[in-house]
Amino acid sequence: MPELGEVIYYAKRWSPGIGEPIGSVQLNEAKRIFRDCDTVALAKSLIGDSLCERRTHGKRIAFRTQRGDWLGLHLGMTGRLRAEAPTYEPQRHDHLVLRTCSRALVFEDARLFGRVHFSVGSEPEGWAALPPEPSDIAFTRAYFQAILERHSKAPLKAVLLRQECFPGVGNWMADEILWRARLRPNRPASSLNRRQAGDCYTKVREVCQDARKVIGGEEQEELPGFHNDLIPESWLFRHRWRDGGTCPQTGKPLVRETIGGRTTCWSPAWQH
């Protein structure tokens, strides 16, 4: 599930436990999730400490602790964070549970594509030199153009999915961007004229902003609920998964095919 907006959404679900001392750490070890994590250090260090700062970048989440350590999380394809009652009993797919007096903070992931990192006294691995997020001021038109030129032969869809270029953009966001920019997903990245590249740049930023606001609830006090009704009918998102879905612009059938190694939904009559 998790792309930019969902990542922010799930990260916020641990908020009720922030600032509260961690009484116990429970983990399901010998799992892919912990493949490059020192689980002994994690458990030992977190007990008695508390989470004090939440950060997200693209699809990554990190929590800084009071003592200055960092817990890094990646949700993979099916990862989720939840806050449960303090007596919560972990289920089969719950891999990490942090208990405070008022909550059990749970990381679950059925498919095990997610990851947990822990670093003592420093930033989590890979957070030292991060590329600008599309909503960042540093994500300029020229920066975007350089990405298109670097990956000139690759289909636009594949380029948009590159996390070192467009952190946070996932499969549905890439399709949404291309649909709003009216560009065919299989166009080579360098085939756009100046106007098309400009449109694509604008839509990348727009979709990222929309995801933050509508799904991540960045401008709201309360966490939004999580159901499709939140997403406007005018987005491709609402139509893309259903068989027989139609383009909200043309009313004609949407097409699904594999482009850039992923299922891609697009509107042939609308995108050129």
Added chain:
DNA sequence: GGAGATGTTTCAAG
């Protein structure tokens, strides 16, 4: 039973 799923890594080929 089979196909496909909103992600990343790894490897081979160009």
Added chain:
DNA sequence: GCTTGAAACATCTC
């Protein structure tokens, strides 16, 4: 050395 594309990963749902 760089870019690109395909396969692998593990489990659930339709």
